[in-house]
Amino acid sequence: MDSLKNIVVLGGGFGGVHAAQRISRELQKNKLQDRYKVILVDRHTAHVFTPRIYEVAAVPEASVRADAIRNAISFPLRALLEREHIEFKEDSIIRIDPERRSVHLQSQELPYEYLILATGSETHYFDIPGIERYARPLKTIDDALSIRKAIASLKDVQDGESSHITVVGGGPTGVEVAAEIQMRNLKFQISLLDPHDRILSDFDARIADIVKEKLEKLGVHVVTRERVTRATDTALVLESGEKIYFDVLLWTGGVRANKVTNALPFRKSARGAIVVDEFARCQYAKEGSPVETHVYAIGDVAYFHDEDRDLTAPARARHAIVESEIAANHMLGEIEKAENLPVKARRSPSPYVDTPYVIPVGGKYAITKVGPFIIQGWIAHTFSHLIELNYFLSIMPFGTAIAAWFKSSLTF
Ligand SMILES: Cc1cc2nc3c(=O)[nH]c(=O)nc-3n(C[C@H](O)[C@H](O)[C@H](O)COP(=O)(O)OP(=O)(O)OC[C@H]3O[C@@H](n4cnc5c(N)ncnc54)[C@H](O)[C@@H]3O)c2cc1C
Structure with a gap:
């Protein structure tokens, strides 16, 4: 043979x-x-469900342990593959x-x-001086856990002013993380910066408008048409010459x-x-x-x-x-x-x-477009959970998928 x-x-x-x-x-x-x-x-030994990573960055350290978070949204590759007769090499x-x-x-x-x-x-940091050094990316569970640690170390108020978190990149990840951090930490000032005419520039303009309004209602300061030219350890310098000071800087500006x-x-x-x-x-x-x-x-x-x-x-x-x-x-x-x-x-x-791409915008509010229709609120949020279940069912046997779904929904 x-x-x-x-x-x-x-x-x-x-x-x-x-x-x-x-x-x-x-x-x-x-x-x-x-x-x-x-x-x-x-x-890596685990497959990660990335759509929940923004929440990991926002959930307070005191409420869920890091290992519980990891277990809720990452799944051992060996188990997913070997039952299908696939060899896994780490x-x-x-x-x-x-x-x-x-x-x-x-x-x-x-x-x-x-x-x-x-x-x-x-x-992708686009070679903007200082960004890779001073900004925190949000791509992996480890990135998200390190952001939540940095947020936990912030003082509520410094010299009479709230601590400032700046997120650069108004795509879905930037929007989701800015909204969730603000929702869970009203005491911080959060700014979201994007160089385009509007946030969510790859999405339907109606969605972008609704999301901007929602972010502003939450207290997020949305700044568009502003390009970052460099970063220092405390401030971003914009093309207009303006400086934006931060205590924590997040980079969701591209991949x-x-x-x-x-x-x-x-x-x-x-x-x-x-x-x-x-x-x-x-x-x-x-x-x-x-x-x-x-x-x-x-x-x-x-x-x-x-x-x-x-x-x-x-x-x-x-x-x-x-x-x-x-x-x-x-x-x-x-x-x-x-x-x-x-x-x-x-x-x-x-x-x-x-x-359909569901964009959560703080807590149980989300927005999505199905065909020509825009669906928002808790219905869209529930829809995102159904998408998550559908995803688990597509890579795991029925019982395991249901258990993984409950675990991930109930942990944080
Ligand atoms: C925070 C975040 C939230 C997101 N939310 C959504 C969402 O809500 N909906 C949506 O549709 N998409 C979302 N995305 C995008 C989505 O995660 C990606 O489009 C998707 O993961 C791409 O799948 P992939 O198989 O190409 O690569 P990935 O899922 O990124 O997998 C690549 C794998 O390759 C491995 N690898 C890479 N280099 C090496 C190497 N040198 N040696 C060994 N292994 C290596 C990595 O460890 C990884 O496991 C999100 C992404 C992020 C970062």
Whole structure:
């Protein structure tokens, strides 16, 4: 018998876990488990439910312990994968060599027949002097826990003035964290800064207007059309020359593709994401080169763009999942061809469909757009919990998903 061929998935986030589970299940159905092995690599041992991270930064230290928070929104990868016959390797990805079809991990070299890049994104500071040094990012549970520690150390009032928390970046993460911190800590002054004409510049303008009003009602000072030029340990200097003093500075101003894929010879977008074709396959940067038929990219590290309709798939959890279906479907067809099996018809979803994105704006208030309708208040907030349940059900067996959902909803 030939040795097993590896299907390697890099990254255990939203895209990677879905892709690995889907491919492994289909290989079992096709009785190909003796021919192919699915391996997922991540440097962390847990998969994190990112949509709740903003709350971690805001929840007071006295009310929930850090380990309880971690348990509520992170899920051991080994358990999620091994029940689906996927091998998990906890390791760091150092380099990928498409010519030799191998991935260099910290502890070993891993050959592959097919590779899925799903390493996500990282915080982008746009080289603004002082930002990386003085601002706190909000990308991981550790980032959020360190923000809540910094907030806990703030005095209610210093020299007669409230402590000041400044959030730079008025996308959903900035909005969510500013609102939640203000809601739970009315004693602080919170400012939210964004360089665009309005906050939530990628969302429907009606949503942005409602959210701005809601933030201002909560007491958040919203500043738009102001670009940060540098930061010191106590102040932000704006393009207008104005200075904004802070006690804690948060940076939610942007992300770029994870740099582990930087050295790959593939076409990239301005933010370093890998340009893929409609099947999620990577393309060589050199003019006239063929498509790389053994390497796919999905999620935040991929750039899906429809030139005819000028559409770009957003970097969101739901889209990472959709893109994992696209890559898995195409790869499974290729495997069936290689194994002389009938190629099953599989319909892939579109990466450009506008899926509902719920934006929580403090406590039990949230807002979302479903088709042309804007839904707000507790109904939208409840909707976000249903999305969370749906997500857990998509990666866990029924009983485990329900238990995880209750645990995450009840812990904080
Ligand atoms: C605070 C926050 C809130 C968000 N809220 C929402 C929301 O409400 N709704 C929504 O749709 N989207 C939300 N997003 C965006 C969403 O999380 C991303 O779009 C999604 O996680 C992308 O999935 P992915 O599979 O591409 O990458 P990720 O989920 O980021 O996973 C990438 C994985 O790759 C691993 N990795 C990276 N580099 C290496 C390496 N060198 N070696 C080993 N492993 C590596 C990482 O450890 C990680 O597990 C939020 C993001 C953040 C940061």
